[in-house]
Amino acid sequence: MGELAFRNITKRFDKTEVLRHIDFQIEDGEFVVIVGPSGCGKSTLLRIAAGLEDQSEGQVIIGGTDVSLAPPAKRAIAMVFQSYALYPHLTVEGNMSLGLKQARTPKDVIKERIAEATRILALEPYLKRKPGQLSGGQRQRVAIGRAISRHPQVFLFDEPLSNLDAALRDQVRMEIADLHRRLGATMLYVTHDQVEAMTLADRIVVMHDGVVQQIGTPRELYKTPANTFVAGFIGSPRMNMFQGQANSGVIRAPGLPPLPLPEGTALSGPVTVGLRANGLDLHPAPGAGADTSEVVDIDYLGNVCYLRLTLPDDATMVVEQRPDHPFSLGDHVTVTVQPEEVHLFDPEGLRI
Amino acid sequence: MFRTSARQNPLRSSALHLVLIVYTLICVAPILLIIMNSFKSRRGIFGAPLEFPRGETFSLEGYETVFTIGNFPLYFQNSLIVTIVSLLLTVVFGAMAAFALSEYRYRGREILTLYMILGLMVPIRLGTVGILNMMAAAGISNTLTALILVYTAQHLPLAIFVMSELMRQVSDDLKNAARIDGLSEYRILFRLVMPVMRPAIATIAVFTMIPIWNDLWFPLVLAPSEETRTVTLGAQFFIGQFVTNWSAVLAALSLAIIPMLVLYMLFSRQIIRGITSGAVK
Ligand SMILES: Nc1ncnc2c1ncn2[C@@H]1O[C@H](COP(=O)(O)OP(=O)(O)O)[C@@H](O)[C@H]1O
Ligand SMILES: [Mg+2]
Numbered sequence: 360m361g362e363l364a365f366r367n368i369t370k371r372f373d374k375t376e377v378l379r380h381i382d383f384q385i386e387d388g389e390f391v392v393i394v395g396p397s398g399c400g401k402s403t404l405l406r407i408a409a410g411l412e413d414q415s416e417g418q419v420i421i422g423g424t425d426v427s428l429a430p431p432a433k434r435a436i437a438m439v440f441q442s443y444a445l446y447p448h449l450t451v452e453g454n455m456s457l458g459l460k461q462a463r464t465p466k467d468v469i470k471e472r473i474a475e476a477t478r479i480l481a482l483e484p485y486l487k488r489k490p491g492q493l494s495g496g497q498r499q500r501v502a503i504g505r506a507i508s509r510h511p512q513v514f515l516f517d518e519p520l521s522n523l524d525a526a527l528r529d530q531v532r533m534e535i536a537d538l539h540r541r542l543g544a545t546m547l548y549v550t551h552d553q554v555e556a557m558t559l560a561d562r563i564v565v566m567h568d569g570v571v572q573q574i575g576t577p578r579e580l581y582k583t584p585a586n587t588f589v590a591g592f593i594g595s596p597r598m599n600m601f602q603g604q605a606n607s608g609v610i611r612a613p614g615l616p617p618l619p620l621p622e623g624t625a626l627s628g629p630v631t632v633g634l635r636a637n638g639l640d641l642h643p644a645p646g647a648g649a650d651t652s653e654v655v656d657i658d659y660l661g662n663v664c665y666l667r668l669t670l671p672d673d674a675t676m677v678v679e680q681r682p683d684h685p686f687s688l689g690d691h692v693t694v695t696v697q698p699e700e701v702h703l704f705d706p707e708g709l710r711i
Numbered sequence: 712m713f714r715t716s717a718r719q720n721p722l723r724s725s726a727l728h729l730v731l732i733v734y735t736l737i738c739v740a741p742i743l744l745i746i747m748n749s750f751k752s753r754r755g756i757f758g759a760p761l762e763f764p765r766g767e768t769f770s771l772e773g774y775e776t777v778f779t780i781g782n783f784p785l786y787f788q789n790s791l792i793v794t795i796v797s798l799l800l801t802v803v804f805g806a807m808a809a810f811a812l813s814e815y816r817y818r819g820r821e822i823l824t825l826y827m828i829l830g831l832m833v834p835i836r837l838g839t840v841g842i843l844n845m846m847a848a849a850g851i852s853n854t855l856t857a858l859i860l861v862y863t864a865q866h867l868p869l870a871i872f873v874m875s876e877l878m879r880q881v882s883d884d885l886k887n888a889a890r891i892d893g894l895s896e897y898r899i900l901f902r903l904v905m906p907v908m909r910p911a912i913a914t915i916a917v918f919t920m921i922p923i924w925n926d927l928w929f930p931l932v933l934a935p936s937e938e939t940r941t942v943t944l945g946a947q948f949f950i951g952q953f954v955t956n957w958s959a960v961l962a963a964l965s966l967a968i969i970p971m972l973v974l975y976m977l978f979s980r981q982i983i984r985g986i987t988s989g990a991v992k
Pocket of ligand 1: 372377395396397398399400401402403404
């Protein structure tokens with residue numbers, strides 16, 4: 360009942376297309392995260408789902424009903440904004456009840472809903488306060504409470520954590536994850552932060568320049584990115600990419616050891632080779648040579664280390680190592696590649 | 712606040728205060744002079760214009776004249792009606808127009824904005840003859856309605872200009888949250904956007920109200936009849952071609968300051984909150 364479907368949505372501002380043929384469906388109870396760089400059209404798509412923006416073409420279906428022309432209040436959605444968007448002149452309680460009063464909900468139902476939201480988010484001590492008297496994290500919890508009290512079919516989140524500092528961000532993120540588990544409601548969540556996307560989502564939609572690049576579970580996106588954009592966007596640190604040539608079963612890229620082509624592929628011509636930091640091994644080399652790299656930077660993160668290398672052709676590469684690795688700055692090393700961790704892309708950037 | 716001013720160089724701060732005090736004196740002096748002299752007899756005014764009213768110069772003859780000869784309570788009422796109604800119309804319609812121009816996207820919006828704001832550049836008095844003909848044709852010359860219409864038209868451009876600029880700065884998310892909660896666009900404007908802009912609206916109100924209250928031109932041209940006369944026009948009654956009753960003129964002027972002073976103080980306490988929350992319920 361709570362599914363949300365975009366049917367071939369296109370959006371133009373004047374002449375510029377900011378969304379192109381968006382077409383996917385979020386199942387009932389699913390948590391879907393749209394992720395993409397700033398300006399790729401994520402918020403616009405969310406606002407179209409909410410009815411705050413008109414699509415130029417296509418339909419929005421919520422719970423099996425075409426709501427393409429319905430006003431926001433009639434779409435059974437609730438939205439949480441980056442800037443909290445609480446009504447400054449109303450108390451926390453007033454903020455949560457305004458929408459219900461507006462929909463002429465009976466008084467006892469309103470009371471019940473507010474009590475429920477208050478309990479779920481532990482807002483009891485703040486009910487009588489105005490938003491101005493709350494901290495950022497508390498305000499965002501109130502905004503989430505306001506969404507809960509509407510009992511929507513679909514929750515929409517537009518970068519709800521971006522205004523919070525790092526520690527709070529993790530805390531509120533977990534609360535949102537708990538909330539989803541608890542309510543089992545359909546949620547569509549927009550962020551530019553791939554870590555948020557990976558940790559929260561059942562499925563992720565990667566967007567770039569108004570076009571959906573790939574839809575899949577976090578694992579699918581990480582393991583089999585559909586193109587170079589997704590490969591570069593999902594996963595931290597960023598995937599290392601190199602331009603190479605495939606020839607008679609071997610790929611050669613400057614600075615890399617020759618890589619065997621995967622079984623059963625007959626490929627020749629230019630390719631892009633993608634290597635994640637954790638799919639590489641380092642071996643000490645006695646000194647500088649034609650196939651050795653130099654360690655130019657070491658990021659120690661406690662549980663892992665990231666080493667930045669300069670390859671013989673001056674390209675750089677990031678390699679993950681255990682924290683007890685034997686290398687130090689200025690060391691010369693040779694790199695070997697774990698064959699199952701090689702991602703190949705054709706000249707158009709599509710996965711091979 | 713306190714700490715920064717305490718840390719300031721005392722010499723600089725006293726110099727600043729000196730400048731401000733001198734400026735205040737310059738501004739207040741004429742008003743003080745008017746009020747002082749309004750309590751003097753004609754002899755007192757001309758004999759010792761700069762002195763405070765004393766025993767023999769003190770007299771209430773100006774005020775007596777104003778309240779007996781002229782029809783001043785009526786003039787006051789007229790001025791108040793014209794000023795307050797024009798002010799309300801300017802703020803309400805100005806806000807609505809500004810919202811329409813800043814909030815929605817539609818064809819011809821730029822042209823419409825330009826059209827609304829063009830009034831800033833055209834002195835309305837140049838159109839007096841046209842306005843006069845129009846009012847006569849509509850059969851509303853010599854009514855307060857004529858004045859209210861003209862003043863509203865005159866002050867709308869500035870109000871629209873200032874408010875549409877400010878409304879752009881009100882958070883889109885807030886308006887969108889209200890739309891999701893099912894608030895009408897009117898409620899969003901009057902209950903959410905305008906309260907946020909309260910100080911700006913109070914400023915616009917002051918800048919609208921004072922010129923209207925002080926205007927002599929349109930009352931003279933459009934509504935000179937006895938029943939529709941405003942205070943400024945009424946005070947002219949005492950300025951004759953040959954004899955001018957200065958006590959009465961000064962008393963009328965002193966009285967005319969009071970309502971503006973009261974309104975000004977109300978605005979600075981942001982009475983506007985009441986206006987905007989009561990405008991649409
Ligand atoms: N009201 C608007 N008028 C014109 N262009 C807009 C408007 N809103 C958004 N855009 C453009 O649409 C694109 C997508 O914006 P947005 O959906 O906010 O991106 P995101 O949320 O992914 O950062 C941007 O290039 C932005 O400039
Ligand atoms: Mg955005």
